[in-house]
Amino acid sequence: MRKIAALSLAFTALLLTCAFSEAHASAPETLFGTTPPPATLTSTDANSVELGAWFSTTQDGSLPGVVAYLNPGVHTINVWQATGAGTLLASTSVDVTTAGWQTVMLPTPLNITAGTPYEVSYHAADGHYAYTSNYFASPTTLYGNLVVSANAGVFKYEADSSGMPPTTASFHATNYEITPLFVPAVATTTTAYVQPGTQGYQGSMDALTLYSAANGLVPANCYKWEPYGLRCGGDASGNLTLDHVHIQGGIYMSGCGNVTITNSIIEQQPITGVFSAAIADHCATWNGNATITVSNSTLVTGLPTGTAPNAVYPVSTSVTGSGGASDNGPIFANGSFPMMLYNDVFGGFPQGVVGMGDGSVIENNEIYVQDEGNAHVDGVYNEGASGVLVQGNYIASTNVNATSPIFFQNASSANQVIGNYLYGGGYTMANESSTGLIFNNNTFGGGWAYGNCYYLPATASFNSFSGNVDADGTAVTLDGSHCTN
Known part of the structure; x- marks a missing residue:
């Protein structure tokens, strides 16, 4: 697991890549577009709770990690296949010392199948999580190849969260500040490489x-x-x-x-x-x-x-x-x-x-x-x-x-x-x-x-x-x- 305790990787380094997506190969996509949502950084809820977001994709690809706003402490990050009772696909943990945006990479990226519902979540043992109200209010929203429906933010309190993904729809279409990093599958056709003498400074x-x-x-x-x-x-x-x-x-x-x-x-x-x-x-x-x-x-x-x-x-x-x-x-x-x-x-x-x-x-x-x-x-x-x-x-x-x-x-x-x-x-x-x-x-x-x-x-x-x-x-x-x- 790799941890970068800063907003920068999630929304500067990785999404700088996205800025070139029309001319360049597939780059990571998030549920936040190119900027993080205007979050309320500390909820008054002090209960232990699992918080997450449902999503699917319009094409196959991979999920190398997640981005979430986390408070200090040890947090478990989970990725689920959100069909039936839910199947845990991957899990890792991160020890946060300073509150902020964290990029947490999975030990091995997951293969993602288009049209299949998934969920990313994390456990907030002491509550006091970050959130944005009315973020998932639209019936269906596309973020690149990521698809979310209304009330995609979900939660489950600890007493009924054992071994299962959170499934209770959030109040007021709330976003709990967690998103997958989704990398669309690259094209299978050969990409031309540059030829010697064509790059670098070419002017007078x-x-x-x-x-x-x-x-x-x-x-x-x-x-x-x-x-x-x-x-x-x-x-x-x-x-x-x-x-x-x-x-x-x-x-x-x-x-x-x-x-x-x-x-x-x-x-x-x-x-x-x-x-x-x-x-x-x-x-x-x-x-x-x-x-x-x-x-x-x-x-x-x-x-x-x-x-x-x-x-x-x-x-x-x-x-x-x-x-x-x-x-x-x-x-x-x-x-x-x-x-x-x-x-x-x-x-x-x-x-x-x-x-x-x-x-x-x-x-x-x-x-x-x-x-x-x-x-x-x-x-x-x-x-x-x-x-x-x-x-x-x-x-x-x-x-x-x-x-x-x-x-x-x-x-x-x-x-x-x-x-x-x-x-x-x-x-x-x-x-x-x-x-x-x-x-x-x-x-x-x-x-x-x-x-x-x-x-x-x-x-x-x-x-x-x-x-x-x-x-x-x-x-x-x-x-x-x-x-x-």
Whole structure:
């Protein structure tokens, strides 16, 4: 079970993904739309009670977790099939220290069948729950593919709640501030991945404002040049926004707000033995809302002399990398920040994308990772983030001794890998600890040392593994803990 004790994951990170739903793959849907309801945060009812919401869906999919407003204490989260007397499908618990919105991921996402009634609920041992009156007043309401009828909020007091879901309709069509996270099934058709040389900054170098230690210029909301790069703090809210800039050096953030970079080139300068990145976020504590968003930009390091930073970045290029710091990527963060990365180029680092938070989206990027001794050099390295979408990327690694172009390590769930091109590494795909992984319509480009893929069935699982092919069109399927083709 993963717990994020903040509204942010439920309605910022995951629903930022939903904001791109027309152009991108399926993202989690909730009964709250894009914003939480205006809740009364503490009921005067002090009785022990089970509180929930009925729903069904218009198409098949999965339920990786729930979102609920919970008061301090240990709460049991339940998912039921709401037919007949009700069948308990999944249960987990969460220990809440501070009242607020909680995202609670199930140990394994549930498969959801369209048209079947379900229910999510939680137990409030001391009552005093959050609620919104007249929320479920309409006869039938659609929230994306989620369907609720009038009085979908339900409750059952402890004396008659043993082993059964709450079934008593709420007073005044009340919403008890709990919702499923529903992920509609992804399309089974192959999704095209981006081609080399088509992403990243594509404009004229003359359209960019150059900032470098040599010219001494710094953009707004940055402080000064240090030996390791450009020190920035952001505005009064800790936010940093850069557009059409060419920065010859890494960006080192001390603020804790949003970092947004568009149509730009960040050309990190490697320093021998120094852990460095194109964007390094040194915020000690994530504020629960901030994201790192990079789009239509090029983040590179160790460019060969004379190579323009907006040129096609060849995977075969021998580069100096990050100066001997063997396990960093173009963006370095603490693992809490959702990363929203679209149409970028990342090249020359011994990692591709690493340190992402829950709800990240990595879509339509060219990712080139380079051999640097015993470096990890994974293209997308997920160290425990859930609800991550990786789609349409071109990912290539030159180091066959590395783990994989895409590697899931540490417990996570509800991740999707759709329509990517994957080349190189020890294995093309490695899944050690992600449960319920959707891995569909990817192209395995070869270049591996040991095989197309491996996973650990004791700690990893797939909700779907289909439509994956080798570069010659041969189907790739799971066979035990490896792939066959």
